Amino acid sequence: MRTITEGVLESSQCPECGTEIQADSRFTKWCPACDWNVDPGGPEPAKGRLETLRRTLARRHGEKLLATMTSDTAEERQRADRDVSGVLAYAIALLIHGVTAVLAVAGIWCVVSGWGGFLMVPGLFLLALGWALRPRLNRLPKDEDNGVVLRRPDAPELFALIDEIAVSAGTSGVDAVAVNAETNASVQTYGLRDRLLTLGLPLWESLSPEHRIALLGHELGHYGNGDTRRGLVLATAYRSLGLWLYYLSPIPNPTAVQMITNLAYVVPRLVVQGVLMLLDTLTLRATQRSEYLADSAAAQAGSTEAAVGLMDRLLVAGSIDITLRREVNGRRMRGGGRARGAESEGLWEELAAHVDSIPEFEYERQRRVGALRGHSVDATHPPTHLRRRRLLDGTPVSGVVAADGERFARIAGELAGARGVVAREVVRDGFDGM
Structure with missing residues (x-):
């Protein structure tokens, strides 16, 4: 077979x-x-006004931003990050948080000044509303949320590698690493300033040591280049706006009374959506610039060749998802739908072997698809063909972090427990993709 x-x-x-x-x-x-x-499938159509705006802005900035990134000096880039758009975005974010603060203060005033009287009713309502709309800080995921969270004592070799790569990116390391079944990797702040790196095993296990170094360099590079959307003020403002839109979303299949409520929500919902679109307009160029700078951090850590190779591997993420889903479904059928230990063994090795077997002409097809679709795939990132062009047209760098086979063998040992846990979870619950 x-x-x-x-x-x-x-x-x-x-x-x-x-x-x-x-x-x-x-x-x-x-x-x-x-x-x-x-490209037989073609790009998916934009969903909603916000995504349409993002694609329009991305197309407008695309080639122009690439030219700027090629010619700008480091000092000019830093100045660009502090331009008028960035200042306005921060001002709007602070105003968003100010609305929540006003609701809370007004609620307290009503309760205190109207204690025992009618004012307590609107006061308690405003307090409840302010609490519901408060800015949420990210939280450290728990192991029972799917995946495994590692601290420094759990994986000292992995954290030492992260620290070394962080130095090359001009930043500091992370406080925790979450290992899960996403075909992705990301960084985010949880609490007020602690950092979390998320490693999706379907992606991590399909990469070579050089690609893994470039991946970590890219993610940590977002901190090194001051990506504004990942900062506390803007990130929590985006989350607050998303929450407001959720509360103001129309009630499906409404009754007569609910129809009136839906009509009352129209104007506030349009205002919130307008503010969100304005924030996108002000920050999208800086966000795409930060992706280019993160690519530079990936090349600085692992080498230009490794950073470009990482982009190619990310192009076939869809194939990784399909393959893993097929393999998981086959194992679940052989196990009668039950998650026994044997069904999860060798899952990551089989996936890595599949990725290693992908022919070069499939990578080339994906590169051409990316060039054809441009910003229609992911408007928050520059198209991969532009990112590749920038690295390949620049001066090649060899990378400052060595891909030591023995070191990665020790890291694999530290991740062995997490690999087993995530594999069993995937076989037990199924795989939904990225």
Whole structure:
């Protein structure tokens, strides 16, 4: 029986130009000569006004921002991060938090001044509203939330690597690492200033040591370059606006009274959505700039070659998801739908073998798809083909952090428990993707 790491190679002629093409049965058949069938699905349409705005702004800034990033000096980039748009974004964020504070203060005043009287009713309402709309700080996830949270004593070698890469990115390390089943990696602040790095095992296990260094360099680079959206003030403002939109969302299948409530929500909802769109307008360029700078941090840590290779691996994240879902479903069927230990063994090794077997022409197809779709895939990130071009057109760097095989073997040992836990969770609960 063929495994997921094996495909059937086929030769055929392109129906458009007649060129002989090679295809792997696991992937889309396409023609490198004329781009026939290179993107059969096409980009998904934008969902809602906010996503439409983001794509419009991203297209407007795309090539222009790349040219700026190629020519700007470090001092000019730092100045750009403190431009008028950034100041206005912070002012709006503070105003958002100020609204919540006003609600709370007004509620306290009503309760105190109207103690025992009618004013206590609106006072308690305002206090409840202020509490519901308060800015939320991120929390450290718990192990029972899916995945495993590691502290420094749990994985000293991993944290030492993170610290070394953080120095190369001009920042400090993290306080915790969350290991889960997402095909992704990210950093965020929890509490007031503690840092959390999230490593999704489907992505981590499919990367080489060099790519892993570049991945950590990119994520920590967001702290080193002062990514404003990840800062406490703006991040909590975005979360507050999202919460406000949730509370103001129309009630589905409303009764007569609920229809009146929905109508009353229209204007406040449009105001909140307008503020959110304004914040996006003010910060999107800086956010995309921070992605370019994070790519530079990835190259500085691991090398230009490793950073570009990491981008290629991220292009096939969809294939990683499909493969893992197929493998998990097969193991669940063999185990009768029950999560026994044997069904999860070798899961990550099988996934890594699949990624290693992906042919170069599939990577090339994904690169061309990215160029065709541009900012329509993810408007908050520059298109991958522009990010690759910037690194490849610049002066190559060799990277300052060595990909020591013995070191990564020790890190693998530290992650062994988490790998087993996450594999068992995935087989038990199924895999939903990124």
